[in-house]
Amino acid sequence: MKDQCAFVYSEEQLNYKFSSHHPFNQFRLKLTVDLLERLHALDPKQIVPPRIATEEELSLIHDPSYIEAVKKAGSGLLANEVAENYGLGTEDTPIFTNMHEASSLLVGGTLTAVDEVMSGRVLHAVNLGGGLHHGFRGKASGFCVYNDSAVAIKYIQKKYNARVLYIDTDAHHGDGVQWAFYDDPNVCTLSIHETGRYLFPGTGNVNERGQGAGYGFSFNIPVDAFTEDESWLDTYTQAFREIAEFFKPDIILTQNGADSHYYDPLTHLSATMKIYREIPRLAHEIAHRYCGGKWIAVGGGGYDIWRVVPRAWAMIWLEMTENSHLLSSFPADWVAHWQPQAPVKLPQEWDDPEDIYPIIPRKAEITEKNLITLEKALYPIRSRQKSETKTTESF
Structure with missing residues (x-):
């Protein structure tokens, strides 16, 4: 398995940088x-350099006028009032030099991962520089200029004619990808995220199920604030298994935002490293069960770049390459090298201590609420199964 995985990376991916104080910090790639x-x-030998996505490829999802605006913005040629119409120059998505080139490289990285897998050169590929799931057809949003996952899915459809299951475990709703394929029955999306009651982008309600021919192929599970490991994993495991069995994809694309962790400064969930062990393990299993192993993983959110993201994202690669045994000990030399630069005390172990946060008094209530949400999200599948069972029994 080790020689059947591709790690898409180059330090040029760090050029996607809004500012030194912006929470989206690609230095986490280098740390990982x-x-x-x-x-x-x-x-x-496993590292594959990303290529730059062409404008034609970007146009699979993004409007040409928006692409032109991004190019002008990155060259200092776009007026502020025009930029704002495209979601550029905002507090979330500031303009930076060569924005188009840096953003196109992140998209191209995910397309590189797609070609590595779909050509048969590897079974699995990861592009941790990708996962920018908030980008829309004609507007930047939530730190995302171009939406690499949406472009990649459309690219897979056009070039390889494959059905894609997209799994998004970022704490923020994967809105840009969902809306891009909301009426498409050949793309199934599942987003497990913190409820939008308190968190950007405020969408991802359980009743967002798709429209037209795509109705029933969009799944959302907004978990309650302060959700802990057990409830989160129960939701993830049941939803992933049942949706994969329902959809039977040709390939799985997972977005691996690492911001559901208790330490993350932008979210309100209470997960620990336990979920980041399990997220890729189940994806790996499901990919082999339904897709002949075809699995692409991208990055996403994750704003504690020192204590959380490197461990979480390293676990994806260790699972892909079947090197999970290396999780038995954490490299002390990594801690020694980076601790002088880190503003927080770096972890000494792969897992978090049991007392990472105080006891949450509403645990039972939160768990019950998440179970009800899961039932609502999976109702179309489960009701269909009951109907089919009754039909079979009648014969």
């Missing part, structure tokens, strides 16, 4: 790669 290298888990 260094962690894997110190584990001797990443062979240089």
Whole structure:
């Protein structure tokens, strides 16, 4: 399995940088790669450099006028009032030099991962520089200029004629990808996220199920604030298994935002590293069960770049390459090297301590609420199964 995985990466992916104080910090990529290298888990032969997506490829999802606006913005040629119409120059998505080139490279990285898998060169591929799921056809949103996952899915459809199951475990709703395929029955999306009651983008309600021919192919599970590991994993496991069995995809694309962790400064969930062990493990299992192993993973959110993201994202690669045994010990030399630069105390272990946060008094209530939400989200599948069972029994 080790020689059947591709790690898409180059330091040029760090050029997607809004400012030194912006919470979206691609330095987390370098920290993750260094962690894997110190584990001797990443062979240089497995690293595939990303290419830049062409404008034609970007136009699979994005409006040409928007692409032109991004190009002008990155060259300092777009008026502020025009930029705002495209979601550029905002507090969330500030303009930076060469924005188009940096954004196109992130999209191209995910397209590189797609071609590696769909050509048969590898079974699994990861592009941690991707996962920018909030980008819309004609507007930037939530730190995302171009939507690499949406472009990649459309690219897969056009070039490989495959049915895609998109799984989004970012704490924020995967709105840009959902709306891009809301009426498409050949793309199934599942987003498990913190309820939009308190968190951007405020969408992802359980009743957002798709429209037209795509009705019943969009699934959303908005979990309650302060949700802990057990409830989150129960939701993830049941939903992923049942939706995969229902949809039977040709390929799985997972978005792996690492911002559901208790330490994340922008969200309100109470997950620990336990969920980041399980997220890729189940994706790996499901990919082999339904897709002959075809699995692409991208990054996403994650704003505690020192304590959370490197560990969470390293676990994806260790699962892909069947090197999970390396999780038995954490590399002390990684901690020693980066601690002088880190503003927080770095972890000494892969897992978090049991007392990472105070006891949450509403745990039972939150768990029950999440179970009800899960039931509502999966109702179309479960009701269909009951109907089919009754029909079979009648014969």
